[in-house]
Amino acid sequence: MNRSERKIVLITGARSGIGRACAEALVAQGHHVFGTSRTPPSETSGFTFLPMDVNDTDSVEAGVQSVLEETGRLDVVINNAGFGYGGSVEDTSVAEAQAQFETNVFGPMRVCKAVLPTMREQGSGLIVNVSSIGGLMGLPYQGLYSASKFALEGLTASLRMEVQNLGVNVVLLEPGDIHTAFTANRRHTAGSQTSPVYQAGYATALSKIESDERNGASAEVVGAALVRIVNLHAPRPRYVVGPFYEKLAVIASRLLPSRLFEKLLMSNYGL
Ligand SMILES: NC(=O)c1ccc[n+]([C@@H]2O[C@H](COP(=O)([O-])OP(=O)(O)OC[C@H]3O[C@@H](n4cnc5c(N)ncnc54)[C@H](OP(=O)(O)O)[C@@H]3O)[C@@H](O)[C@H]2O)c1
Structure with a gap:
């Protein structure tokens, strides 16, 4: 790979899961990768770790600045850092939603x-x-997670149109179930632990959600998809990545009558 093909890449949340797999896949292609974490590890895997908390504007600006000071440019940015809240919408406090x-x-x-x-x-x-696929369809007991990803979908689609003529491409990557630390890192709304109304439904749905994630695709599948996207001259607006049946679910959500699709989704989660 010559100098002009070697891209400068910044990946948020690169310490584990999808972010780490993407970082390692891009390093293997010869790209110069910076990965972020709130608590960067001392060991490296061919890429540089930077401290960054995406909840903090100063921390984000300092992280980006340190990449620019070292390299003078930035070709690819992957906004991967994230987590999921579980619990019914009614049991979610506004502070948890925020x-x-x-x-x-x-x-x-x-x-x-x-x-x-x-x-x-x-x-x-x-x-x-x-x-996430959860940004394409509301998932029961993951209402605020779905809402956050729906919001990210809207923001990304708008931004894409605003910057396309300025030479900047913006793409959505929508993974299905991927086996990562996401499952262990899921937070549960305080109300979901005690709710007399939703506790049983949440327990049933959560055991299916967690089993789907544990049996999901490997993070390396997402890393490989990302390498393909990075190499494209004109990437599409969105890429769904994950197990075949979940890609099928996305197609079904667009083709089936909405009430039928909802019934199938509810039955999948034991509701
Ligand atoms: N796994 C799935 O089934 C799945 C499906 C669809 C979409 N996704 C999305 O894929 C992305 C990556 O998730 P994953 O599955 O790889 O889970 P993961 O292994 O838990 O990784 C999430 C990463 O996000 C980082 N993070 C969380 N809060 C952060 C903050 N405030 N500032 C900076 N970094 C923060 C964590 O880094 P530190 O703790 O080191 O800071 C961690 O490395 C998320 O956006 C998730 O919503 C996952």
Whole structure:
């Protein structure tokens, strides 16, 4: 790979799961990768770790600045950092909902705002926002997670049209169930632990959600998809990645009558 093909890449949440797999896949292709974590590990896997908390504007700006000071440019940014809240919508406090949006929506927004001036000046760049199949259909007992990913979908689709003529590409990556630390890192709303109304339904749905994630595709599948996207001259607006039956579910959600699709989804979660 010559110097002009070697891209400078920044990936948020690269310590584990999808972010780490994407970082390792891009390093294997010869790209210069910076990965972020709130608590960067001392060991490296061929890429540089930076401290960054996407909930904090100063932290995001400092992280982006340190990449630019070292390299002078930024070609690819992957907004991957995120987590999921579980629990019924009624049991979710506004503070819990705000925490979910802070990381999954305002986090990527902060990063986009920090990198866009450089990409506009370069007249080139690629931003990949990691959404979810949960950003394409509401998932029971993951209402605020779905809402945050729906919001990220809207923000990304709008941004894509605003910066396309400035040479910047913006893409949505929508993974299905992927076997990562996401399952262990899921937060449960305080109300979901005690709710007399929803506790049983949540327990049933959660055991299916967790089993689907544990049996999901490997993070390396997402890393391989990302490498393909990075190598494209004109990437599509969105890419669904994951087990075949979940890609089928996305197609079914568009083709089936909405009441029938909802029934199938509810029965999948034992509701
Ligand atoms: N796994 C799935 O089934 C699945 C499906 C669809 C979409 N996704 C999406 O894929 C993305 C990656 O998830 P994953 O499955 O790889 O889970 P993961 O292994 O838990 O990784 C999530 C990463 O996000 C980082 N993070 C969380 N909050 C952060 C914050 N405030 N600031 C900076 N970094 C933060 C964590 O880094 P540190 O703790 O090191 O800071 C961690 O490395 C998420 O956006 C998730 O919504 C996952």
